[in-house]
Structure formats: structure tokens, C-alpha cells
Amino acid sequence: MFSFLINPSKFNKFTDIIFKPLVFISSVILIVGLILVYLSPLDYQQGLTVKIMYIHVPSAWLALLTYAIMTIYSIIGIAFKMPFSFIINRAVAPIGAVFTLLCLISGSLWGKPMWGTWWVWDARLTSVSILLLLYLVIIFLNQTFENRDVREKTIAIFIIIGSINLPIIKFSVDWWNTLHQPASISKLSAPSIDGSMLQPLLVMTIAFSLIGLMIAVLRIKAEILIRKNH
Amino acid sequence: MSLRFQRLVLILITLVILGAAVLLILFNTKKNIVFFYTPTELIEQNIFSEGKIRIGGYVKDSSLKKISLNQYSFEITDNKNDLLVFYQGILPDLFREGQGTVIEGLIVNQKTVKALKVYAKHDENYMPASIKKELEKNNQWKRDYK
Structure with missing residues (x-):
């Protein structure tokens, strides 16, 4: 049933069916999300700048999610010798890099008016910039090595080792004193965002995820074609 | 155990x-990763370096004083110990x-x-401005919400 996740030809068949609906649904959700963001109330202390959150948080979520997916595929790719994993790794790394960059830029634009600085080297900001460096190394590694097997294995091992950074990013705000505030949503208790602001945030997160998925499908299909012709 | 599962277990153990x-x-x-020390940490661990240091806490109530056009003094507190701060420059909007602050x-x-x-350091609470007004009107405005 889920074999399209590991088999290139089944992936192609499955995504041919879902791609058009995916484009339609993600555009609709994005438009709804943007309207909800426009209508969302101003924060009691941050005012209008709180709306940067609706870009910043979905980008951060996708930056981490993309890396987590790459890690899972790298592990099964090496353990079970599954070439489709390496197609995924190569296709989605730039997507993760772009979302990480978007997260850093929007965070910086948010930090200047609220904290009074574009950038500080606290644990959260530093660990996310390390994530961007990891993505860049993965993209560059894809351009190296004549031998494809060696290249794919090297990249997969690099991705697995780099995944140690993910829990560090997540918990950096709890383990150390940082200028970045702790998480608002992922606590076990009720979220500390009011419902009227949480709702547009969730819709925007879904919209960003679907758009990310859309680009990923296109890139994976292209990558499959490239492999076929070599 | 088949070879592929051996590999899987090996990878997972390596990762752990x-x-x-x-x-x-x-x-x-x-010590090198924390972005700032609280006033209590500063006193208890006796960190009094020659160089620059970052200290975080809350701005103590009714301690902010304007000395001249852009000179301020205020007290930074973690509800146990206070430090008096002098500052010349522009303060952030928040x-x-x-309010939380790091200097x-x-x-x-x-x-x-x-x-x-x-x-300025803000917390993880987000709330529409209109609700804050309502809460204040009904005297429901809580300290933890800040």
C-alpha cells in the first residue's frame, strides 16, 4: 500500500494521480491561510510584527521535517540498500535549505524590531544556522565524487550524523538560556497561543507543507528521469 | 538476524x-553555550570577568529612570537578586x-x-490585544500571562 514511498515506478504512478489535486488543494489552503493571517488580531505586546510568525514558524517546521525525512531515508537506504532513498536525499535537500534560509531571514526581520537586534549567537539561532550549513554541505557533496555509489553512501552517512543537530535545535531553548523564547505549541499542555492566532498558524503550516510536498514531488520525478537516462 | 537488520541496528546504535x-x-x-547569566548565577558562581558579559532577567517594576535624553538606569532582577544597570542608547520597542531583557x-x-x-526578551505567550483589554476591564489580568 505504501510501496510508492520506496519504489520509483510506483511513486511515479501514484503522484501522477495525486499531483493535480495536490496543486489545487495547496493553492486553496494557501489563499485561505493568507486571508486568515490578514484577518488575525494584533498581538497585545508585539502588535503587527506578530504576523511574521505565520511565515517564520511554518518555515522552521519544514526545515526540520525535511531533514528528519532525509535521515529516515538515509538509514533505510544504507541498511536495506534501497536506491530510491538516495533519489529522495538528492531531490529534497535544496528544499530544506530554502526553508531554513526563509526561517533565518524572517526570524532576523522579526528580531530587529522585537529584541533590538538582527542576530545574536544564542543556542537556538546558532543551531539553526548549523542546519543551513549541513544542507549546503549535502548539496555540495551531491556535486562531488565520480563514483555514484561512494557519493550516495557518503551523503547518507553525513545526513545521519548531522541529524544529531535536530534534537539540539528543538530543545536548545529549554536546555540553555537563550534570547529566543521557548516553544508555544509543542508542549503537552495547552498551547500558549490564543485560538484566534493558532488557527491561521496551523492553516499556514499545512499550506507550506503541501507546497513543499508539491516541489518535492516534481524534483523527485525529475531525479528519477535523470537516473533512467544515465 | 538477516544482514540488512544487522546493518539497521548498527546504524541506530552508532547514532545513539x-x-x-x-x-x-x-x-x-x-558555561560557554548559555547566552546570558541571571543575576543569581552571577553572584553564586562568582563570575566577575574583566570582559563583556551578558545578563538576563526582568526589568524590576518602577526601577526604570531616565537620566538624560538617551541615558537610562534600571534594575534587572530574577526575583532573588538585583543588579543596577546604566545604559546609554536606544531601548528596543518591547x-x-x-518585561524580560538581556543586556x-x-x-x-x-x-x-x-x-x-x-x-528585549519576550515570552512564548501570544494573545490578541482586544482580549487583554477585556481581561483588564474585568480585573482578570493575571501576572503569569504578562
């Missing part, structure tokens, strides 16, 4: 060991009494700091 090693390093260098500056003496930079 590597992760543990990195975490051990990070927690043992905690900076006010009761970067030089220690003058045990109780006084000369700030070179002042950052």
Missing part, C-alpha cells in the same frame, strides 16, 4: 552513541518594566553594570 557523545560535550561546556555590558562592581547593548 554519537548523540550521547555530542550531548555530553554540550552539557559539559554549558523594553519596559516587568550585554561591563561589570562595574558587585551591584552595578554598565550596559553596552540592551535586548
